[in-house]
Amino acid sequence: MKYIAMFFMLLSHLAQTGFLYSLGEKYFALADIFVLLGRISMPIFCFFTVQAVIYTKDFKKYILRMLVFALLSEIPFDLAIFGAPIYKDSQNVFFTLLMGALAIYGIDYLWKKNLNPILKILAILIIAFIARNLALTFRTDYKHNGIMAIVILYLAKDSKILTALALLLAFHFEFEMGGYAIPVTYGFVYLAIPLIMLYNGQRGKQNKWTFYLFYPVHLLIIYLMKLLFL
Template identity: 40%
Template sequence: MNSLILKLIALTTMIIDHYGAIFQPGNLTFRLIGRLAFPIYCFLLVEGFFHTKDVKKYSLRLFLFALISELPFDYAFFGGIYWGHQNIFFTLFIGLIAMILLEKSKDGSYITKLLVGLSAAFIATVLSTDYAYIGIIYILAFYYTHWIPSLKRLTIVAAIMFLTNMIGSSGLQQYSLLALIPLMMYNNKQGLKNKILQLSFYAAYPLHLLLFAILK
């Protein structure tokens, strides 16, 4: 299973999740399916970080789409401009910046690395980004285990996710562990890749939220 297929799984399950949250909040089936999306996006973020040729462009692209997506996100979920919750691109952006700083302090002390992680989690929480500190923990779990063999890596990540979900979220979030099943099948290949396809996956986030906002 290549990264293109993983992106399609993440995108599809995310749209299903958002449909359920906006139009059928009482039906947990949609939300359960949607739990697969975010861990896959965290995994792909880390893979992208280690394989990108230009991390500055990567971070700028995430930040740009975070800004573009905020109004569709607000109107889809809250019916208007709302400062109390920010879209998932902000979480991914903060996680990416944390990884950049951690790489720069690779030879630094454990305290420095801990401060980077804690600062990222704090910023995500203060800004009320989607998943907040839980999202940062997911991202850093995949980051720190990147060079560990796949099965052992995902076992460690599963334990971290389980404990994080248990402490910081509802029982429904434990279904996010199911995302590790397709990740186990990842073959370290990208699949079909071009600029149009790449931007389409980014644009799908604000566009589907805009559509849901209009329908709502």
């Protein structure tokens, strides 16, 4: 599923970075399709962020990896998307997933504590509110929508039916792709639901570094392609 998500992310970024659109009008329709198909990837990444927080053996190492690659990915992200090595008004999706992971770790910790239920709910709302506003303040990719999606998926983690409903709720919003594509409704995002429903809870054969490396490397390659072809 992670490889599927990476594939659709690649398609989206070929369009979102402006590469396909800049090749000429004959590529516009293909680019729009790639943008739509790319919506499949984010729900999968949010879902597996929840899984990682629940099952990781060392949360500190997991968060450290996320932070390191968020920092390493920022220049490739800015170059590919905005054409500049530093662009302060938008940060890459690793920061979104990192903030979401920290939020649900805090929520999970409090939920397991023997506290008054009302205090628990209040604390959870406060954590979600802080994470949501941090994402807005730092303008991370998907901003507050990504944070709330991760929190909602965490709350629904014990049931596939609730997870499907959480996906319907969490991604019921619209997003305009950087001015390159038509305004896109997230109807295509729901194509991720049957894929996630097929998840059997077992880890497949994979190299854990593949996704971490793929994100900055593919963005850097797209930027180099823009330089070469455009």
